[in-house]
Each structure stands twice: as C-alpha cells, then as structure tokens.
Amino acid sequence: MQAASVKVVFKDLPLHSVTNEEVLEVVKEYCKVSSEVKYANLWFEGKMTSVRNGDCFIYIPVTEVSKLPAVLEISGSCSRVFKPPNLTICKRCSNQGHHPTDPKCPARTTDVIIEMLETF
C-alpha cells in the first residue's frame, strides 16, 4: 500500500543562490521524497501572487518524515524544517492520523482475525 505523504516546509533559504537540486540532494540524504521542490508564493489581499515568499516545500512519505532533522544545512545556508504538528503514524499500516489500536485502521481487521486463529 502507498503510504500518505505530508508537506514539509523549508524556511530561511536564500531564493536565488540555492537550486532545487541542491535542496533535494540534501533532503534525500535523510529520507525519501514524494515530490519535486515546490515554492510558496506571497498572498496579497486574499489572492496568491506570483511573488515567492522564500519558503519551499517538498512532499515526503509520512513514514520518512521523522528521519529529517529540524535544521538542515543546504549549500552553506541553514534552513529550518517545518513538519506537520502532531503527526500520528500507525505502526501497523503506516498510514497517518490513527493509532494501531484504532478500529478504522485498514490493517487491523485481518490482524485481529489472525490473532484469534492463533489462539485456537
């Protein structure tokens, strides 16, 4: 099953002196990625402009996110790494947003049946 991906934001990178390739290269030393480097734009009066706000982001598999440090050095610049808060990852099915004991876990039902069979 394909695990979900989350958006991880990289702040404080200089806009024109760090390339997408340099960012990806550093991030890939720590974890797998699910997307290219994307850029966030400034919002003005409720509309998104074409002006970049300096942040870039990458979608990263939820199971990989914990491998990333909170600060990364990319081409001599320090970038603060912002991961989504309260990231709950199910150890049973690797999906985001529930615990292994949660009845909505798609992998739970089959495991419970197997556990029941093993007790007989």
Ligand SMILES: [Zn+2]
């Ligand atoms: Zn689960």
